Amino acid sequence: MRPPDGTAADQFQPLRPGLVRLAYRMLGSIAEAEDVVQEAYIRWHQADRSSVREPGAFLSKTVTRLCLDILKSARVKRETYIGPWLPEPVLDQDQEDAMSEDLSLTLMMALERLSPLERAAFLLHDVFGLGFDEVSATLDRDPAACRQLAARARKNVRADRPRYAIDREEGERMTDAFFAASRSGDVTALRTLLAENVVAYTDGGGIRNAALNPLFGLRRVAGLFLGIARKTGGGRPPILYRGLINGLPGIVTLEPDGLVQTTTLDIEDGRIVGVYIVRNPEKLGHLSGLAS
Structure with a gap:
């Protein structure tokens, strides 16, 4: 050969x-x-x-x-792990090399619920397009078993696939409005932005202050940001980046403690259904250059 x-x-x-x-x-x-x-x-x-x-x-x-x-x-x-675990944020600055909308932050979290073999079979076949013979050789399982692994994974993540592509301008508008409302503690504005079934995840990794459990529902999520605004005096930290993060609208901010933070929003039908905040500095080192 x-x-x-x-x-x-x-x-x-x-x-x-x-x-x-x-x-x-x-x-x-x-x-x-x-x-x-x-x-x-x-x-x-x-x-x-x-x-x-x-x-x-x-x-x-x-x-x-x-x-x-x-x-x-x-x-x-x-x-x-202390508190909710979120994947490391990736900025979609290069549109030709952007994270696929089919692998948004919400789907990355859905993948976390799969077994390692289910995740591998799903990614290799459904995302990267390998045939089951190739998947079989990679995982040392017969093709029929790999089909079953991928099918189970597909069923588990189907509900977390984006229903539609988020319009970039709409995403930026919602991000700006949420940033202003959440940092000032404007509960009235938050109620117009957040869905009733909104969920918020804050990943501090036990290193920086963060909620130890996901917060479910408009009242609790709005209350979180009202409490933060009261503690910080309602100030707005500098925005270092605004755009797509893991396929969803979001921002990178320089917080008062001198460290960066990412906030990503999942938006459906004009309302925010998910807020994902990464504060763990061990997951943000690759973004520290934005602050220089």
Whole structure:
């Protein structure tokens, strides 16, 4: 068999962005995804590449298996995580490389409820378009079992798929209105923006102040922001970024403690049904450059 053209690096680099996206969607962590892809590159460099028919398939398989190993230990860590766990936020600044609307923050959270094998089968087949023969080779399960894994995953995440694409201008308008109302404690304005069944998640990781449980319902969510406004005097921190975050409208702010924070909104039928706030500094290090 003729070996692939080019050096290991030349063959690897065009595939790297897709491998990072796969690893991030498996793990919900930018740092861990980068580490996995770097390990996959080392293994690619050491492999007998002349025997590899499809470099992309080889590397996707390697990345997936590395992620599955990490997820086994991640399950234990998540059980002891303080407060709600949210995936690390990714800014969709490059429209050609934006996170798919089909993998918004809400769907990333739905993936968290799946077993590692269900998540892998769903991502590889439904999102990245691999056939079940390829999924089977990656997961060391027969194709029928992989179909069942993907079907169970699909059923569990179906309700969390975006019903429609959020208009960018509408998203920015709602984000600006929510920022003004939540930071000033304007309950009247919040009542016009929030759906009755709204839910708010705040991820501080036990490092920064955050609600220890999700808050359900308009009254409790509005009360959260009223309390914050009273404590902070109603001031508005600088906005460092406004746009899509994990496929949903959101902002990055520089908070009074000198650290960044992301706020992302899930909007349906003109009302906010989900508020997702990441405050854990261990998940925001890749955004610290926005403050410089």
